[in-house]
Amino acid sequence: MSATPETRSLAAAGARIVDRVRRPAQRLAGRRRGRSAIDRRGVSRRLLTILVLAACVITALLAVPDLRPVAGEIADMNPALVAAALGLELASCLSFVVIFRLFFRPVPKPLARNMAWSQLGSGALLPGGGLGSLAVGGWLLHLVGMSAQQIVRRSSGLFFLTSAINVFTLAAAGLLLLFRITDGPHDMLRAGLPVIAALAAIILVVGLPNLTRRVSSKHPKAAWLEDIGIGIPAARQALTRPSWRLLGALGYLLFDIAVLWMTFAAVGPLPPLAPLIVAYLAGYLANAIPIPGGIGVLDSGLVGALTLYGLPVTHAAAAVLVYHAIAFWIPTLGGTLAYARLRPRLVIDERQLAPPRRSESSRVSHDVSHAIWR
Numbered sequence: 001m002s003a004t005p006e007t008r009s010l011a012a013a014g015a016r017i018v019d020r021v022r023r024p025a026q027r028l029a030g031r032r033r034g035r036s037a038i039d040r041r042g043v044s045r046r047l048l049t050i051l052v053l054a055a056c057v058i059t060a061l062l063a064v065p066d067l068r069p070v071a072g073e074i075a076d077m078n079p080a081l082v083a084a085a086l087g088l089e090l091a092s093c094l095s096f097v098v099i100f101r102l103f104f105r106p107v108p109k110p111l112a113r114n115m116a117w118s119q120l121g122s123g124a125l126l127p128g129g130g131l132g133s134l135a136v137g138g139w140l141l142h143l144v145g146m147s148a149q150q151i152v153r154r155s156s157g158l159f160f161l162t163s164a165i166n167v168f169t170l171a172a173a174g175l176l177l178l179f180r181i182t183d184g185p186h187d188m189l190r191a192g193l194p195v196i197a198a199l200a201a202i203i204l205v206v207g208l209p210n211l212t213r214r215v216s217s218k219h220p221k222a223a224w225l226e227d228i229g230i231g232i233p234a235a236r237q238a239l240t241r242p243s244w245r246l247l248g249a250l251g252y253l254l255f256d257i258a259v260l261w262m263t264f265a266a267v268g269p270l271p272p273l274a275p276l277i278v279a280y281l282a283g284y285l286a287n288a289i290p291i292p293g294g295i296g297v298l299d300s301g302l303v304g305a306l307t308l309y310g311l312p313v314t315h316a317a318a319a320v321l322v323y324h325a326i327a328f329w330i331p332t333l334g335g336t337l338a339y340a341r342l343r344p345r346l347v348i349d350e351r352q353l354a355p356p357r358r359s360e361s362s363r364v365s366h367d368v369s370h371a372i373w374r
């Protein structure tokens with residue numbers, strides 16, 4: 001018996017009704033699965049945040065410089081010079097915030113400022129210094145929605161730019177010593193070696209993009225290396241484009257060196273500037289050793305380098321002791337306050353992710369009735 005046109009029309013209408021009834025139920029199930037995934041991501045982020053905070057607290061307890069000998073040294077210092085050293089360290093931190101904003105323009109200003117301070121604080125607290133701060137900065141940027149590729153490119157660009165300032169400063173100070181323009185050691189080992197090291201670093205960095213490009217083309221799993229190499233042209237491009245924010249890269253280094261110079265002035269005669277700069281940059285290489293807060297290794301590295309460049313060991317030890325306390329506490333306190341302000345922005349606002357107030361069941365009923373009576 002063949003179906004009449006009326007029967008076929010009713011069957012088609014019934015199929016449409018079933019489809020319209022099924023689709024809201026499927027949407028409801030999809031929303032529930034989405035909320036479940038969001039909840040899992042939220043829990044994972046909270047656990048990761050707790051672990052990072054716990055690591056920072058433990059590191060702070062283990063790495064806090066003993067302030068009793070520092071207080072003893074400060075008691076014999078000129079209070080005005082100590083206040084000036086504190087102000088210079090604050091200026092160094094603010095300079096980093098300035099240059100951070102140059103590379104992370106898409107991030108809103110208040111958020112970027114707090115992220116920069118949080119990165120400074122993590123660099124002072126966590127082992128590895130700058131590497132630890134890069135990891136924490138990347139994690140924070142990921143939480144606000146920046147892609148991993150953008151994080152690697154922009155962060156590596158910032159890293160290479162600040163490193164370039166360090167290298168050029170090292171080369172300039174070494175040349176001043178090598179050509180006997182300033183006081184200090186003029187032998188090839190202590191004056192020429194910094195220049196050679198700086199030139200080698202420049203050659204290596206210039207050739208790094210081609211090297212990473214070749215490696216990533218031969219090994220697809222290592223494609224992320226090319227993103228690191230791309231940070232070098234980004235740093236070079238930032239140097240060739242005039243911007244007042246580039247002063248932040250200079251201030252970040254030079255103000256921090258000025259803190260050490262000021263603590264030297266507070267404990268004894270002023271040292272020659274070029275040997276101080278070379279010794280500062282050489283001594284900071286010890287901070288790459290993964291010791292929380294750089295306690296012990298940074299002090300030893302700086303005192304050893306300063307002594308190698310002819311500065312009195314007693315003055316160097318006292319100046320470095322006070323310098324390290326200032327360089328530890330200013331970024332740490334600023335970073336802690338910044339993270340406290342940043343934390344609410346990193347938590348997923350579940351009210352925004354929740355469905356509209358009308359219940360899902362009422363929406364399904366509405367869609368069903370609409371399908372039937374349409």
